[in-house]
Amino acid sequence: MNLLGREDESAALDRLLDEVRAGFSRALVVTGEPGVGKTALLHRLTTRASDFRVIEICGVQSEMEIAFAALHQLCAPHLGRLEAIPTPQADALRITLGLREGKAPDRLLVGLGLLSLLAELGTERPLLCIVDDEHWLDHASAQLIAFVARRLDAESVGIVFGARGVGDELAGLPQLGLAPLDPTDAGALLDSMLAGRIDPRVREQLLVDTDGNPLAVVELARELTASRLSGGYGLPDAFAEKTGASAAFSRRIAALPDESRRLLVLAAVDPTGDPILLWNAAAVLGVPARSALAVSDAELVEFGARVRFRHPLVRSAAHRSATGLDLRNAHAALAAATNPATDPDRRAWHRAAAADGPDGRVAAELERSADRARARGGLAAAAAFLERAVILTPDVADRARRVLAAARAKLAAGAFEDAGALLDLVDGESYGEVELARARALRAQLAFAADRDARVPAMLLEAAEASGPLDPEFTRETMLDALRAAVYVGRLANPDADLSAVAAAAVSRTPTAPEPDDAAFGELAPILRTRAGRLPPFADVLVRVGHSASADDPRWLSLLAFAAAGLWNSPAWDRLTARYVEVCRDQGALSELRLALTARIYALLTSGRMPEAHACLEELAAALSATQSSLASYGAVAAEAFLGRRDAVGLAEVVVADARRRGEGLAITATSWAVALLHNGLGRYEDALEAAVTATAYSAEDLGLGNWGLVELVEAATRARAHDTAAEALERLRATTRGIDTDWARGIVARCAALLATDDDAERAFQEAIEHLDRGGLRPDAARARLLYGEWLRRERRPADARVQLRAAHEMLTTIGMAGFAERARLELRAAGERTRIHAPSRQGELTAQEAHIAQLARSGLSNPEIGTRLFISARTVEYHLGKIFSKLGIRSRSQLEDRLD
Structure with missing residues (x-):
């Protein structure tokens, strides 16, 4: 063919x-x-x-x-x-x-x-x-x-x-x-369709009018008789109008008998192509089966095992040929012929299309269809059902509920403009306080989803306050949403609605709650219960709303993870971020998984588990690709900074520009901290100082990232001889750890204090820092403490002692993969009188990044389907890549991966 x-x-x-x-x-x-x-x-x-x-x-x-x-x-x-x-x-x-x-x-x-x-x-x-x-x-x-x-x-x-x-x-x-046919091919097609000769001027006019559209050429050629193609300077009057394929189909439909045209409209309205349904609906309209003959003879529709239109344009032309009454009658007939038990949603849609005014029963049917669509994950369809139900609802209270439900579904489906238009309907109605509060909350969520609007936290708090005791569960849910919004908006929030202000307001407006559930709080529960009065309001509000939270709610786990980082509780942070990722995977909450993986990456980096962090980065990249997300990953910036790669600076600039556009202040804090860490590792202390000042410009006492910026600020400022800045940063850091007795908090404060201490106080502080950070399993921070201690010992003219600390630091940093700090340790060792060999970074032979990741996942014991789920590819593709991996590594089975992978 x-x-x-x-x-x-x-x-x-x-x-x-x-x-x-x-x-x-x-x-x-x-x-x-x-x-x-x-x-x-x-x-x-x-x-x-x-x-x-x-x-x-x-x-x-x-x-x-x-x-x-x-x-x-x-x-x-x-x-x-x-x-x-x-x-x-x-x-x-x-x-x-x-x-x-x-x-x-x-x-x-x-x-x-x-x-x-x-x-x-x-x-x-x-x-x-x-x-x-x-x-x-x-x-x-x-x-x-x-x-x-x-x-x-x-x-x-x-x-x-x-x-x-x-x-x-x-x-x-x-x-x-596909472009239109060129004149030569269009002419050849026209000639092949004509039985006889055609006047050259008429032929030329036909080719001009059809403009290379092959269907238009074919359909017009079928309509033209020899008499109509006779000579003359133009086509007959009937063809003076547009001569495209759609117009040809419209003319053919207009020539049908009335019964045949009604059958054609009925077929156009029914999307299923089911001939039994069509004939049953035709019987409702009183259209006889013989009416199909004229439609078939006109080569518009084929009536067989399926009802097939010759071309989609025929269906469109049939729709245009029908009056409003024709269409309503067709929908009513199809609704009558549709089985309400096996296809209730399509029946409801036809009944709605047939309605010529408000109809409470049809609106209720549409609402039930929306519930079924939502249960299947069809958010756009649920919104469409509800939107139509709103139009048909005569009762004000029912209409209020359906307007809010439709707006919520539109928001979830990403139809932000439609959601806003629905919420505008609320302003023109006399709704109750609860409905108005829910509408305010939806407007806030819409603004946050669309642009990360800095007003969102305050808007959500207002909605919660308006609801108050009328709907306690909604109030608590809205408080959680306000906290989450404040966390992500961060420094870009309005001054009176930043995280601390939102948390304080939430504490004052939330009723006293029962004791929190240990299943939801995990390791943080005892800390939050006993110390909430001495902790920032963020922790206090978690106690108040947490009793009703589910241990498997991703939103709740994300907030607890932020709290763990802010409380310098490394074991809890590790477990919570791992659980956060696990819950998102188990629930199939793959959109939320992007946030969970980012949180997990930071937890893994701070404990020095670089291979696991890179596995999460690969999974995050796959998730972003799968969702066509253009979001820049600040987890990737952190990983590059830990590795000492200068390209982290360029990547950070992209992330910051994107974050400012979207209104996500947390990303600015995160990338500024990462750039400060990078420059401290490279010994570029003035640049580190500038980045650390940016990272700590927002008073983020409740957030780990802001606190970590203070750590980098102390080190950069002391090396840049900005001692007042370093001293002020140390005091702010101590304030974030007051009343918190964890190895991470005590070790990090001791390390920073040592940089500003003298003589014996400095040495005791360095030794205390190493002891706590080692015990807490915080290998990167422990290695950096040894590096700083070794540098201090060398300046104190104790080269032998310095070499002990620097040698250990160099080995730890090299093993972890923190090349910038490792190089700094190597140079210090050389200055202390010891030669060191530069360790080449580990390579995985000829494996691509994706192949190396698949190999690591396979070595960890995951099956092909499990690997495919992690990377958003099929199990067959995993099998294909494993075959290439085995070939490149010269092995035959998974059991040999352990020996061949670094």
């Missing part, structure tokens, strides 16, 4: 098939205007893939608001293969498809399930998925299928989209654009 003028495009698609046959996976987006030949090219592709398993789905405009409608098309014939994919992923797909009940799964977990299912389908023979009219897919399905297309690698799966353009979902995927 050859297509005129599409030789290059056909060859590109043939190459795609060959690559998939060879075991690789490929995705391609075929774009072009309506009628330009996308569908014809995709049809040719399927005929060339006779050795493939082929799945074809098509977007339908009237089905765009039905949650996961396209996903149903894709998966329904293959549900028996779900048993072969990881259980959490299979369960996520089952819940999403409505096959079982359960908590709505994270969208990325559903995407991983779809990826695994398609990879499984590609094991027996190559798989080709054709997705035509992608621009008309429901939003949830479009996101999932695009996610899979980005994560394909070595599964023998090809996904080819047909779309009018490339939207956000398909951005970045390979594209094949």
Whole structure:
């Protein structure tokens, strides 16, 4: 099957098939205007893939608001293969498809399930998925299928989209654009469609009017008779108007008998293509079966096992040809013919489209459909159902509830503008105090999600205060949200609504609560219970709201992790960040996982577990890629700084610019601290001083990152001879540790105090610092304490003692991988009279970064599906990479990885 003028495009698609046959996976987006030949090219592709398993789905405009409608098309014939994919992923797909009940799964977990299912389908023979009219897919399905297309690698799966353009979902995927045919090819196509000769002037006019659109050429050629193609200086009056394919279809529809046109409109309104449903609905309208003959003869629709439109433009033209009454009647007939038990959501949607005014019963039906969509994770669909329910709701109280629910769903689905428009409806109604408070909270969450607006913490507190005792649970939830917002907005918050102010306000407005639950608080519970009165308000408010928090709530774990860092409690911080990541993985909360991994990276770096930190960085990079997130990773800046790499400075500048744009002050604190640490390691103390001043400019007594900035500030200032600055920073540091008896707090304060002490006081402080930091397992800080002690001993003209400390520091820092500080220790050792050999950094042979990460995960005992889940790839791709790893390392099994990996 050859297509005129599409030789290059056909060859590109043939190459795609060959690559998939060879075991690789490929995705391609075929774009072009309506009628330009996308569908014809995709049809040719399927005929060339006779050795493939082929799945074809098509977007339908009237089905765009039905949650996961396209996903149903894709998966329904293959549900028996779900048993072969990881259980959490299979369960996520089952819940999403409505096959079982359960908590709505994270969208990325559903995407991983779809990826695994398609990879499984590609094991027996190559798989080709054709997705035509992608621009008309429901939003949830479009996101999932695009996610899979980005994560394909070595599964023998090809996904080819047909779309009018490339939207956000398909951005970045390979594209094949279809331009109109050139005049020569368009003329050849026209000539091939005509039975006889045509006047050259008429032929030229036809080619000008169709502008190289092949479908327009074909459809007009079918309409033109010999008499209409006779000579003259122009086409007949009937063709003086636009002569595109859509206009040709409209003329053909207008020529149909009335009954046939009503049947066509009915078919256009029904997205399922189910002939039984169509004929049942036609019977409701009194349209006889014989009316299909004229539609078929006009080559508009095929009536067979499925009802298929000859081209999507036919469906659009049928919609345009119908009056409002025609469409309402068609929807009403389809609602009457749809089984309420097996397809309640589609029935509710048809009933809503048929309504000509407020209808409380239909609105309630839509609300139930929204609940079902939300339970499956179809947030955009839930919002659409609720938005329509709002229009049809006559009761004010019900409308208030539905407006807020629709706005919440729009917010969760990322439709910020629509959410704002719904909340504007609240201002024009007489709602109760609780509803108004909830609306305020939603406005705040909307502002935070859209731009990290610095006003958000105060807005959330106002909402909580307005609710007060009327809804205590909402009040506590809103307090937690306000604290989280204040943590991330940080220094960019309004002065009267920063973290300390928000926490203090929350303490004063939150009712006294029962004792907190140890299961939720873990190791922090006794500290917070007994010392809350002497700790910053942040800790106090955690005690007040924490009794009702779940130990498995990611939001709660994130706040506790911040508290642990602020309390210098390294063991609790380690356990809480590990639990935070674990809960996000178990729950499939992959969007929250990005924040959890970042927190975990810092905990691992401070304990010197560099390989684990880099594994988290790889997973974070995969998560950011999978979600198409453009967020710069300040965890990556910290890792580069720990390694002593100067490119951390450039990366930090990107992160800071992005953070200022989004209003995330925490990122500025984090990157400034990392840059200060980098420069201290490189001995660039003036630069370290500047960065440390920036890191500590915000009074962040409740946050670990701000406290760590004080540590770098003391060291940089003493080396830069800014002793007053160093002394002031030390006092601020002592204030953050007052009343806290942990090895981390005592060790870090002793190390900083030693830099400002003299003689015996300095030596005792250095020894105390080393003792506490060693006991706390804080290897980087302990190594730096030895380095500083050794430098002090050398200046005290005790070279033999200095070499002992510097040798230990150099060995520890080199082992950890802190190359900047290790080099500083080497130079000090040389100055103390000892030669040291520069240790080359460990390398992993020829392995790429991804291969090295997969190898490490495999060595740790994770299975291929578990590794795939971590990296957002399929188990088959993991298997493919392990094969390459084994070949490069010269081994045959996982058991040999231990010996070959550093």
